[in-house]
Each structure stands twice: as C-alpha cells, then as structure tokens.
Amino acid sequence: MALTIGNARAILIRPDGNPRARGATARRTGLPAALAVAACAFAAAPDVRAQTPSPLGEWQYSAGIPLQKLYQTQIPDWQARLGVGMTFAPRYDGSDRNRVLAGPSVDLRYKDLAFVSTGEGIGVNVLRGPNWRMSVAAVYDLGRRGHDDPSRLNGLGNINPAPAMKIAADYVVSKDFPLVFRAAVTRSFGGSNGWIADLGAYMPLPGSSEKFYWFAGPSVSFADSTYMNSWFGVNAQQAAASRYRQYGASAGLKSAGFGITMIYFVNKHWFVSADGALKRLLGSAARSPITQTKTGGVCDVSINYQF
Numbered sequence: 520m521a522l523t524i525g526n527a528r529a530i531l532i533r534p535d536g537n538p539r540a541r542g543a544t545a546r547r548t549g550l551p552a553a554l555a556v557a558a559c560a561f562a563a564a565p566d567v568r569a570q571t572p573s574p575l576g577e578w579q580y581s582a583g584i585p586l587q588k589l590y591q592t593q594i595p596d597w598q599a600r601l602g603v604g605m606t607f608a609p610r611y612d613g614s615d616r617n618r619v620l621a622g623p624s625v626d627l628r629y630k631d632l633a634f635v636s637t638g639e640g641i642g643v644n645v646l647r648g649p650n651w652r653m654s655v656a657a658v659y660d661l662g663r664r665g666h667d668d669p670s671r672l673n674g675l676g677n678i679n680p681a682p683a684m685k686i687a688a689d690y691v692v693s694k695d696f697p698l699v700f701r702a703a704v705t706r707s708f709g710g711s712n713g714w715i716a717d718l719g720a721y722m723p724l725p726g727s728s729e730k731f732y733w734f735a736g737p738s739v740s741f742a743d744s745t746y747m748n749s750w751f752g753v754n755a756q757q758a759a760a761s762r763y764r765q766y767g768a769s770a771g772l773k774s775a776g777f778g779i780t781m782i783y784f785v786n787k788h789w790f791v792s793a794d795g796a797l798k799r800l801l802g803s804a805a806r807s808p809i810t811q812t813k814t815g816g817v818c819d820v821s822i823n824y825q826f
Contacts, residue, residue, distance in 0.1 A: 573608060573796075573798075573817055574608070574609070574778075574796045574798035574815045575776075575778055575794065575796045575798075575817055576717070576719045576721075576778045576796060577687075577701060578699065578701045578719035578720065578721045578738060578778070579778050579794060579796065580638035581636075581638060581687075581701070582721060583734070584639075584652075585650070585652060585689035585690070585699055585701075586691060586697060586699065586723075588649065589650050589691055590694065594630070596629065597628070597629055598627070598825075599626070599627050599825075600626040600627075600825050600826070601623070601626075601823070602626075602823035602824065603622070603821065604622075604624070604819055604820060604821025604822065604823075605619060605621040605819060606620045606817065606818070606819035607818050607819065608620065608817040608818075609817070610667045610668050611668065611672070612663075612800075612815070613750075613751065613800060613815070614668060614671070614812070614815070615812040616668055616671075616811075624637040624638075624821070625637055626638075631652070634654075634656075639654070639656055639658075640656035640657050640658035640659070640685060641656060641657045642654050642685070643655060650691040650692075650693070651688070651689060651691065652688070654685075654686070654688075655686055656684070657682060657684060657685075658683045658685045659681070659683065660680060660681050660682075660705075660711070661680050662677065662678040662681065662710045662711075663677065663750070664678075665677055671809075671811065673760075673761060673762075674757060674759075674760030674761030674762070675753070675757050675760075675761055675763075675809070678710050678749055679709060679710050680709075681707045681709030681711070682707070682708055682709065683710075684706050685705040685706075687702065687704075688701070688702050689701050697722060697723055698722045699720060699722065700719075701720070702716070703716070703717045704716045704717075705717075707746075711746045711749035711750060712746075712749065713743050713744075713745035713746025713747070714742065714746060715741070715742040715743075715746050715773070716741045716742070717739070717740050718738065718739050718740075719737065719738030720736045720737060720738075721734045721736030721780075722734065722735065730784045731783050733779060733781040733782070734779070735777070735778065736778065737775070737776065737777050737778075738775070738776050738777070739774070739775045739776075740772075740775075741771060741772055742771075742773045744768065744769055744770040747771075747773065747803060747804060748767065750768075750809075751803060751810065752768040752807070753765050753766040753807075763808045766808055767803075768803040769803045772801045772802045773800070773802065774799060774801055774804065775799055775801060776796055776797055776798035776799065777796065777797055778794065778795065778796035779794065779795050779796070780793075780794045788825055789823070790823050791820070791821070792820070792823060793818070793820045794818065795816070795817070795818040796817055796818075797814060797815070797816045798814070798815050799813055800815075801813075
C-alpha cells in the first residue's frame with residue numbers, strides 16, 4: 520500500500536536566515552533563498568509509503584525529514600500525522616500491468632529520536648547531527664503473490680511478506696544549498712531473504728510558493744544474488760512448473776530512477792500531496808524472462824492531516 524502523510528506546518532526563511540511564521544509576505548531573494556523556502560516549508564512534510572518494491576525512490580519515503588531540524592528551530596516533542604490516499608503502480612517489479620491501491624497511513628515521531636511510520640518503519644535515529652542522521656528501523660516487505668498476476672506468475676510460487684531491518688542515513692549539504700543525500704540498506708528475514716541498497720538524492724525546486732512546494736531527484740538500487748534470484752530468477756523447479764526458462768540472476772545494479780514529490784497546503788492542518796516516479800530495471804533484472812517491461816512508473820495522490 521503506497522500512501523502519503525505529512526506535516527502541514529510551514530516556515531519561511533528570510534534572506535538573513537531567520538525563520539518567521541508561515542503567512543508572512545515573502546520577498547524575492549534569488550535561487551538559494553527560493554530553495555530554502557521550499558526546503559523548510561516541506562521539511563516537516565515527510566512522504567511515507569509501505570516498504571515494497573516500487574518505482575518510487577527510497578528518498579521519497581522520507582522526503583523532507585532531514586531538512587526539518589535544519590530550518591525549523593523549534594520542533595514539537597510529538598508529531599502526529601494521518602492520511603488517506605490512492606496509488607497507481609505496477610502489480611510487481613517488472614510487470615507491465617498496473618493496479619490501484621488505497622488505504623490509510625500513520626506517522627508518529629518523538630523529538631529527533633523515535634518514529635513509527637508507514638514508510639520508514641518502527642525505529643530510532645541512533646546517530647544524529649544538525650544536518651544529518653542515521654537510523655535503524657524494523658520495516659515490512661509485502662512480497663509478491665502469485666494471484667497478483669496469475670497468467671504471468673503461475674508456477675513461480677510466492678515471495679511471502681516478511682519483516683526486514685533497514686539501516687539508513689541522510690545528509691543535507693547546507694541551508695544555502697539544501698541538496699539531500701540518502702542511503703539505505705535493507706535485509707529481509709523471510710520472503711526474498713536478501714539485501715538491497717538504495718542510493719538517492721533530492722532537492723527542493725524553484726517555483727515554490729507559500730502553498731505549493733516540490734522536490735525532485737534520482738535514485739539507484741543494488742541487490743545481492745539472493746534478492747535478485749527471489750525476484751527475477753527462475754530455478755529448475757519453477758521452470759518445470761511455469762512457462763519460463765531457467766534463469767539465474769546475479770548480484771549488482773538492479774535499477775535507476777527519477778522521482779518528483781509535490782505538496783499543496785489547503786490550510787495549516789490539511790494538505791494534498793502527489794508523487795510520481797519512473798524506474799528502469801538494469802543488469803540481470805532487465806534480462807530476466809519474468810520482466811515484462813524494463814521501465815515502470817507510479818503515481819499517487821493523498822489527502823493528509825497534521826495534528
């Protein structure tokens with residue numbers, strides 16, 4: 520399930536770097552200040568989704584979180600956000616058929632320490648600084664079921680839903696240049712039983728206003744042979760039970776993509792967010808007989824409330 524929730528509180532940054540409350544008149548201050556306005560306004564509006572293979576980049580699951588403490592001087596001890604949304608996405612990684620998913624989402628945070636999030640999981644920021652953090656979290660991989668596409672997955676069996684551990688790190692270059700780098704390594708226990716690493720970067724874009732903000736950036740994913748063979752390989756037993764030839768997937772580069780995240784504030788509590796991304800499967804994932812299309816896209820829209 521791919522949904523979005525976030526924080527509707529926004530702050531503007533003066534040219535001298537001092538914050539002031541949302542609603543004040545903004546001056547034209549050039550590109551660095553415009554980026555800062557977008558960064559701080561969206562900093563408390565994290566974009567979170569269920570952890571399952573998706574064309575969305577890893578950075579889109581937590582967009583804005585590392586920017587919040589850089590631009591917002593006072594952060595509430597508790598932050599609670601609820602949302603409901605709808606996602607249009609491939610049925611599974613490499614599928615050329617799509618489906619619609621809908622449902623609720625939850626995001627709870629305590630200071631800069633602990634979080635319970637649909638997208639980031641249940642975890643803690645074990646190391647943190649003014650412009651960076653490192654977290655450890657328990658997440659959940661939804662896997663792949665044969666009934667997701669019976670005509671294409673018949674005989675391949677299921678990749679069962681499974682818990683996983685994720686270690687992630689975010690780093691913001693500076694206030695004047697709010698480029699965010701994110702790295703995440705995830706290990707599932709059950710399901711694919713493999714490792715996957717995601718690297719990405721994103722940045723607030725010019726053209727943002729007090730009510731509209733947007734981010735964009737690339738991402739790339741690597742995986743070990745266990746993960747790759749679970750999702751893209753065909754063993755002898757599967758080849759005998761399906762229409763596919765036997766195929767062994769190798770470790771290495773899995774995919775590369777680009778995503779855009781946008782948000783529109785209705786008032787201080789309510790906002791609407793939209794996300795889109797394209798991903799291109801690479802290496803042995805692209806050559807797999809299971810892969811119906813190398814390029815996949817996803818888009819979602821959600822309505823969110825910040826308490």
